[in-house]
Amino acid sequence: MMESATVLGAGSWGTALAAMLAARGLRVQFYGRDEALMAEMAVTRRNGRYLTDVEIPAEVEPVSSLQALRPAPLVVFVTPSKSMAALAAEMGSLGLVDESTVLLSCSKGVELGTGRCMTEILHGVFPQVTVAALSGPNHAEEIARRMPSAAVVGCLDEGMAIRLQQTFSLPWFRCYTSTDVLGVEWAGAMKNPYAIAAGIAKGLGLGDNAIAALVTRALAEMVRLGVASGGRTETFYGLSGVGDLVATCYSEHSRNHRVGLMLGQGRSLSDIMGGMRMVAEGVPNTESLWLCARGRGVRTPLLDEVHAVLYEQKSPREALRELFSRDPRPEVD
Ligand SMILES: NC(=O)c1ccc[n+]([C@@H]2O[C@H](COP(=O)([O-])OP(=O)(O)OC[C@H]3O[C@@H](n4cnc5c(N)ncnc54)[C@H](O)[C@@H]3O)[C@@H](O)[C@H]2O)c1
Numbered sequence: 409m410m411e412s413a414t415v416l417g418a419g420s421w422g423t424a425l426a427a428m429l430a431a432r433g434l435r436v437q438f439y440g441r442d443e444a445l446m447a448e449m450a451v452t453r454r455n456g457r458y459l460t461d462v463e464i465p466a467e468v469e470p471v472s473s474l475q476a477l478r479p480a481p482l483v484v485f486v487t488p489s490k491s492m493a494a495l496a497a498e499m500g501s502l503g504l505v506d507e508s509t510v511l512l513s514c515s516k517g518v519e520l521g522t523g524r525c526m527t528e529i530l531h532g533v534f535p536q537v538t539v540a541a542l543s544g545p546n547h548a549e550e551i552a553r554r555m556p557s558a559a560v561v562g563c564l565d566e567g568m569a570i571r572l573q574q575t576f577s578l579p580w581f582r583c584y585t586s587t588d589v590l591g592v593e594w595a596g597a598m599k600n601p602y603a604i605a606a607g608i609a610k611g612l613g614l615g616d617n618a619i620a621a622l623v624t625r626a627l628a629e630m631v632r633l634g635v636a637s638g639g640r641t642e643t644f645y646g647l648s649g650v651g652d653l654v655a656t657c658y659s660e661h662s663r664n665h666r667v668g669l670m671l672g673q674g675r676s677l678s679d680i681m682g683g684m685r686m687v688a689e690g691v692p693n694t695e696s697l698w699l700c701a702r703g704r705g706v707r708t709p710l711l712d713e714v715h716a717v718l719y720e721q722k723s724p725r726e727a728l729r730e731l732f733s734r735d736p737r738p739e740v741d
């Protein structure tokens with residue numbers, strides 16, 4: 409068990425994770441970049457912007473500058489994926505990470521242009537340090553309210569995966585381990601565009617059959633691209649894969665699902681993004697994953713259509729028509 413941790417990122421998931429670690433008995437430094445918000449949190453014991461009704465336990469110390477952090481044995485990264493590289497470099501330049509630190513990514517995404525997962529970015533900055541990822545069907549809104557949930561910790565070092573499992577296990581949070589860290593991360597990133605697709609389908613007024621077909625074929629694409637990227641097939645049938653895919657494709661908590669719903673109802677992406685205060689990773693992830701699929705020669709017809717709707721001005725109806733007019737094929741090939 410670890411005794412203390414730093415959580416970087418004071419959004420919904422960071423808030424839920426900080427509260428979980430405190431409930432497990434750890435002292436937590438909780439970093440958010442908004443000085444006023446963090447100062448207010450220290451007094452009210454509430455995050456005034458995300459999960460506003462959740463109490464922030466006394467063991468959580470709100471901090472608003474990286475310079476004010478002390479080194480901790482566990483550093484949890486939970487900012488949007490596009491901030492990971494810069495944040496890791498800053499932590500390094502401040503001497504907040506050494507060879508004994510464990511770095512855990514709870515963000516879900518793949519870097520644009522390089523196709524690197526979050527732990528690969530962390531490993532690039534800190535080659536001697538143990539890196540891990542936690543992923544699964546984990547809506548912060550439910551976990552912060554202590555509603556039963558489960559996740560998987562991926563780490564190449566099985567002993568460390570078990571230590572992290574112990575650190576995060578709570579009566580309402582069951583943690584599994586895996587040594588397939590890349591699979592865990594690819595699964596967590598890939599479900600995002602398909603949650604947008606499921607939202608689009610709902611917004612278009614399609615029925616349960618269509619959405620079930622979409623989720624099933626999305627899983628096939630996740631396996632194809634995820635395995636081509638270094639993950640193991642069985643991981644995609646686990647919590648970080650099918651578990652998270654189902655949770656986000658069907659949940660109204662999902663920001664990705666909500667983006668899709670509004671697109672399907674005819675709103676433009678710029679209009680939707682202009683009104684969103686929370687990150688919907690599926691929007692940047694569609695671009696980064698689509699580039700990876702093209703670069704690796706992997707067939708991803710659903711991802712291609714989400715990409716066309718988001719970035720090529722294709723209408724959701726046209727995307728649907730195109731999906732159904734493709735040549736017939738066997739289900740498994
Ligand atoms: N919300 C969930 O239920 C949930 C669950 C599992 C995983 N995730 C993943 O966790 C990550 C964060 O999601 P979230 O829901 O907490 O997002 P959010 O939109 O609720 O909050 C993001 C937070 O990150 C902060 N931030 C952005 N860039 C930053 C930077 N450079 N330095 C410091 N802080 C920065 C923002 O100010 C904000 O406080 C995403 O990758 C998401 O996919 C979210």
Ligand SMILES: O=P(O)(O)OC[C@H](O)CO
Pocket residue numbers: 516544545546547548603652655656661662663664665687688689
């Ligand atoms: O709200 P979403 O769509 O970003 O999903 C949040 C989590 O990834 C669910 O596990």
